[in-house]
Amino acid sequence: MALRHRITVDRTKPLSLAPNEGHNRWHPDIPCACKCKSGDTVEIATRDSFDCQICPTTTADDLKSASLARAHPLSGPVFVEDAEPGDLLAVHIEDVRSHDEGFTAIMPGFGFLRDMFPNPHIVHWQMRDGFAYSPQLPNVRIPGAPFMGVMGLAPSRELLTQIKRREAALLARGGAVMMPEPSGAIPSHEPLASEAIRTIAPHETGGNLDIRHLVAGSTLYLPVYVEGGLFSTGDAHFAQGDGESCGTAIETSAVLVAKFELLKGEAARRQQKDASFGSSRSLSVLNEARPFYATTGTCVSSAGENFSEDISLATRNALLNMLRHIVDQYGMTEEQAYSLISVAVNLRISQIVDVPNVTVSAFLPTDIFLA
Secondary structure, three states, rough: OOOEEEOOOOOOOOOHOOOHHHHHOOOOOOOOEEEEOOOOEEEOOOOOOOOOOOOOOOOOOHHHHHHHHHHEEEEEEEEOOOOOOOOOEEEEEEEEEEEEEEEEEOOOOOOOOOOOOOOEEEEEEEEOOOEEOOOOOOOOOEEEOOOOEEEOOOOOOOOHHHHHHHHHHHHOOOOOOOOOOOOOOOOOOHHHHHHOOOOOOOOOOOOEOOOOOOOOEEEEEEEEEOEEEEEEEEEEOOOOOEEOOOOOOOOOOOEEEEEEEOOOHHHHHHOOOOEEEEEOOOOHHHOOOOOOOEEEOOOOOOOOEOOOOOHHHHHHHHHHHHHHHHHHOOOOOOOHHHHHHHHOOEEEEEEEEOOOOEEEEEEEHHHHHOO
């Protein structure tokens, strides 16, 4: 019998005052907050991405003292029984219930156009009747499409080592990377605080994907790297444009309601090493008229070398992942799949600010296939 579980947080308190309610780093040794079985539903409450550092009275000058080391406070992990490396975890998103206030912040040194915007800026939002309004942007009404910017699993120790090694090499080459930082880390004890990686960049396990299509009605597929998977989430957005160019969306807190389904051995069988996502129906909140399946790509070469903010490489990886998906799911040759990609698959930049890894998505309309 499927069960319903709940993870709660006190969103008025920063994570440092309630460290038992979550974490803000990725590490396989972070203890789980909840256990569930395949088929169970989990309701997960979250804090905002800046961990209570920004409130409705925050000014632009106040942002100068805000610390990115506290981003992102995540709720979890959720341990899925029987999940093991080689499995694929399907996260069926049933609902994302947003808070009624939020913010958009420009932080010096962060964002795609960070060289052009050296000064902080803040926009405060109030949400009502499905729209966001701001006194800083009068006569603007943003329709809501709430989703979680961060949804991911824990890396294995081997993958954790690979990520740190390749990102350290990238940093040495002058790349934009946020390396492990024990200051502000939760859990704060060593050696975990120094070993764990930041939540800013997405990785093979998902994480800070910032894909606005992950609204209610969609499904996120994550390859499992550790026993139990260890799913965590946070960084709720009331709305976002593709790219999240300044580094933030309409940031808020929210409650994610998701059903977990374990697909045994499917990541290994499909040779799937990165996240994918899709929907069996139209997502009207996004004005998407057609059902789809999508693959993602980031800036890691086939040789395991990390590149910084390389759209071309990320696009290549998304297309290669899509090619493998079409060959596997529809029995086509690589040449057929490549031809189909050329005429039917749509490429989009899902985020370009979570250094070093951008996320490019390749969208395949599934209604092109006849029954």
